[in-house]
Amino acid sequence: MFPxxxxxxxxxxxxxxxxDREFYFPLTGIDISQPLKIGKxxxxxxxxxxxxxNFPQLMTSHISCIAKTIVDVSEKWExxxxxxxxxxxxxxxxxxxxxLAFYNSKNRCDYSRRIVISNIGKxxxxxxxxxxxxxxxLNNYSDISKTLxxxxxxxxxxxxxxxxxxxxxxxxxxxxDCEYGNKILKALEILYCINNEIYSxxxxxxxxxxxxMLFKDNSGKEIDSNWIASQLNQLFNYFGIDIKGKVPDELxxxxxxxxxxxxxxxxxxxxxxxNFMHGIIELYKEFTVINSVDYFFYIIxxxxxxxxxIGKAEFxxxxxxxxFIQTLISNNKNHSNK
Numbered sequence: 162m163f164p165x166x167x168x169x170x171x172x173x174x175x176x177x178x179x180x181d182r183e184f185y186f187p188l189t190g191i192d193i194s195q196p197l198k199i200g201k202x203x204x205x206x207x208x209x210x211x212x213x214x215n216f217p218q219l220m221t222s223h224i225s226c227i228a229k230t231i232v233d234v235s236e237k238w239e240x241x242x243x244x245x246x247x248x249x250x251x252x253x254x255x256x257x258x259x260x261l262a263f264y265n266s267k268n269r270c271d272y273s274r275r276i277v278i279s280n281i282g283k284x285x286x287x288x289x290x291x292x293x294x295x296x297x298x299l300n301n302y303s304d305i306s307k308t309l310x311x312x313x314x315x316x317x318x319x320x321x322x323x324x325x326x327x328x329x330x331x332x333x334x335x336x337x338d339c340e341y342g343n344k345i346l347k348a349l350e351i352l353y354c355i356n357n358e359i360y361s362x363x364x365x366x367x368x369x370x371x372x373x374m375l376f377k378d379n380s381g382k383e384i385d386s387n388w389i390a391s392q393l394n395q396l397f398n399y400f401g402i403d404i405k406g407k408v409p410d411e412l413x414x415x416x417x418x419x420x421x422x423x424x425x426x427x428x429x430x431x432x433x434x435x436n437f438m439h440g441i442i443e444l445y446k447e448f449t450v451i452n453s454v455d456y457f458f459y460i461i462x463x464x465x466x467x468x469x470x471i472g473k474a475e476f477x478x479x480x481x482x483x484x485f486i487q488t489l490i491s492n493n494k495n496h497s498n499k
Contacts, residue, residue, distance in 0.1 A: 178243035184230045185216070186252055187280035191311045192225040199324060200331040202230045202255035223282025228252050235338040250350055252278060257349030258327045259311065260356050264464050266320035270407055270457050275309040277357050284309050287359050288449065330471045339480040341470075344375055348467055355460065361451035365433040368459045375466065378482045386435075390426035393462060395493035397422070400469060407461050412454045426462070429455050 188204065197204045205228075207221050221227065230252045232244045239247065256276045263274055275284055284306040292301050331349075334342030351371040358364045376389055397404055404422060405413075417425065433451070436442070470476050470485070475492060479485050 176245055179245040181244055182232050184232070184245070184248035184252075185214070185220075186228040186230065186248075186278045187220050187224045188226045188228050188256075188276055189224055189279040189281050190274065190276040190284060190309060193311070193313055193316070197316075197324075199258050199328050200255040201233060201251040201335065202228050204228055204255075220280050222280075224280055228255070228278070230255075234335065237338065249278070253353035254331070254346050254349040257352035257356075258324070258331060260352050261349065261464060261467060262320050262323040262327055263311070263315060265323040265468065266315075266317050269409055270461050271409055271453075273309065273356065274311040274315065275357060276311055285359055287361070326472055337480070341479045341481055341485055344482065345467060345470055347371075348375060348463070352463075352467075355463075360449040361456055362433060362437070362449050364456060365429070365451060365459055366437070368463050369430060369434045371463055372466065375470070376482075376486070378486050386427050386430040387423070390423040390430070392489055392493065393426065393466065394422040396469065396489060397462075397465065399492055400473065402465050402469075404458065404461050404465065408454055408457045412457070414454070417454050417458075425458060429459065 191204060193204065194206060196206070196209065204226050206226055207224065210216065210221075210227060216227070230248045232247050232251065234247060234251075256278075259276060260274070263272075264270065277284075286306060290301055290305055292299070294300070330342075331346065334346055348371050351367055351374075355364050355367045355371075358367065372389060372393075373384055376384055376392070405417070405425075408417070420428075433455075442448070475488055476485065479488065
């Protein structure tokens, strides 16, 4: 029997720890003709890769682009995990930033792309979109996976300007290594997970987790969903962001149009997150079904919250969550008194 040696650090999933600094990951879902830099990652077309690197065919035969990620982070970060794990985090943060910039450049929230760290070259679709046949009809018989691929046409002026802002802030967050910046970077990483999750109720759970994290201060006090909803509602009003108005009109019903933001947030929060966590599950509904309007309401809220935290002047010099909460409450209080 061969001896089994555990690494010095414990890992939450199986991978080979590494202390290298430069990593290359295959990407499914992006096909661009020129390199694109964002955060610690540069996305490079396979056709432009140096032959001397000698990538195996298994890694590149089905894809168009490779992510080149440089691990250059603080000692505190490196003490928490190995460089391979860090490289994955940095790559996911950069792809999350691409999702945010893409959202900012489109006039509809249901235009989406799916970029995955994978060499498969094809998208796995949400189960509700796969081809299926009933006794009478063949349904979903179209290749929607092609519309999920990010390409040159997506790099509009709006996208480019948004990427510049986000990239600049990511660079400053990496150099400062402050809690406020680290939380935004983590939110971008979670955006990667949300957009690549094929089960819609799991997306909502991850969105709730990201919002909770951004609001969670150092007091250790439990966060109430009504308080989060109220702060978000006032914050979006302060900056003139109409969350409900960003949901496509054809998806909206009377309940959604007539119900206030805070009530919508809390109702869905309790139904999807709290009920699920406590095993309160509807027995006669398919488990992963979520109304599109509910999903878009939540993902738009998260996108716009990150936009505010990254781009608005009031939040530019913050270093921790306590400062963020105090600034947010102060702004909301001043706004409500006008």
